[in-house]
Amino acid sequence: xxxxxxxxxxxxxxxxxxxxxxxxxxxxxxxxxxxxxxxxxxxxxxxxxxxxxxxxxxxxxxxxxxxxxxxxxxxxxxxxxxxxxxxxxxxxxxxxxxxxxxxxxxxxxxxxxxxxxxxxxxxxxxxxxxxxxxxxxxxxxxxx
Amino acid sequence: xxxxxxxxxxxxxxxxxxxxxxxxxxxxxxxxxxxxxxxxxxxxxxxxxxxxxxxxxxxxxxxxxxxxxxxxxxxxxxxxxxxxxxxxxxxxxxxxxxxxxxxxxxxxxxxxxxxxxxxx
Numbered sequence: 586x587x588x589x590x591x592x593x594x595x596x597x598x599x600x601x602x603x604x605x606x607x608x609x610x611x612x613x614x615x616x617x618x619x620x621x622x623x624x625x626x627x628x629x630x631x632x633x634x635x636x637x638x639x640x641x642x643x644x645x646x647x648x649x650x651x652x653x654x655x656x657x658x659x660x661x662x663x664x665x666x667x668x669x670x671x672x673x674x675x676x677x678x679x680x681x682x683x684x685x686x687x688x689x690x691x692x693x694x695x696x697x698x699x700x701x702x703x704x705x706x707x708x709x710x711x712x713x714x715x716x717x718x719x720x721x722x723x724x725x726x727x728x729x
Numbered sequence: 730x731x732x733x734x735x736x737x738x739x740x741x742x743x744x745x746x747x748x749x750x751x752x753x754x755x756x757x758x759x760x761x762x763x764x765x766x767x768x769x770x771x772x773x774x775x776x777x778x779x780x781x782x783x784x785x786x787x788x789x790x791x792x793x794x795x796x797x798x799x800x801x802x803x804x805x806x807x808x809x810x811x812x813x814x815x816x817x818x819x820x821x822x823x824x825x826x827x828x829x830x831x832x833x834x835x836x837x838x839x840x841x842x843x844x845x846x847x848x849x
Binding site: 633 | 786789790792793794795796797800822825828830832835
């Protein structure tokens with residue numbers, strides 16, 4: 586046994602691919618699980634200054650659910666700067682138009698806000714339908 | 730008392746200081762006063778972080794043990810509780826290293842922990 590704590594270096598990390606079907610999954614709960622995997626905190630050789638996380642593929646992003654009345658009541662606002670220029674879009678509308686964005690943003694906001702965090706985020710691949718172009722990576726279904 | 734001239738000694742002192750400050754950003758590695766301030770702060774951080782290192786390492790080991798436990802359908806608090814009841818004296822550093830280097834042994838440790846909890 587080595588006396589010193591093991592630290593992985595980035596070329597040493599072998600990354601796996603996970604696949605998750607987002608159908609009927611609660612948005613935040615799903616995102617929390619995904620964020621852990623992207624950060625690498627599910628592996629015993631987790632190293633804080635190195636991206637030890639795996640890749641995650643999300644399919645059926647258009648079928649995620651939100652509990653309660655959040656889909657209708659939660660809105661994203663943006664202000665154009667002009668008087669009366671406040672625009673608001675409900676989560677239901679985002680889900681319809683850009684389901685990928687909804688899942689991506691939920692996960693991104695759970696990741697560290699740092700260079701490393703942005704790098705981790707690149708390992709997330711979200712698709713609105715059931716298809717994804719990563720069969721060659723042999724993704725393993727993620728048990729939730 | 731003869732009058733003392735400072736010239737050479739001052740230059741020497743500045744060079745020593747700037748040698749210490751090598752690699753710092755911008756004027757911090759070039760100007761005497763900036764270098765002095767930065768070096769003092771560096772010392773403060775070094776002192777503080779030597780102490781914080783112990784806590785941070787323990788946190789890292791706990792994070793790693795948590796990951797290893799979850800892979801085996803357990804959780805950290807449960808595992809540690811069981812392992813203590815079982816009389817295992819390994820510290821968190823060694824447990825985390827075992828989890829990385831020797832997963833089979835860690836399997837056994839989780840079993841031991843579960844057994845100790847079942848009998849307790």
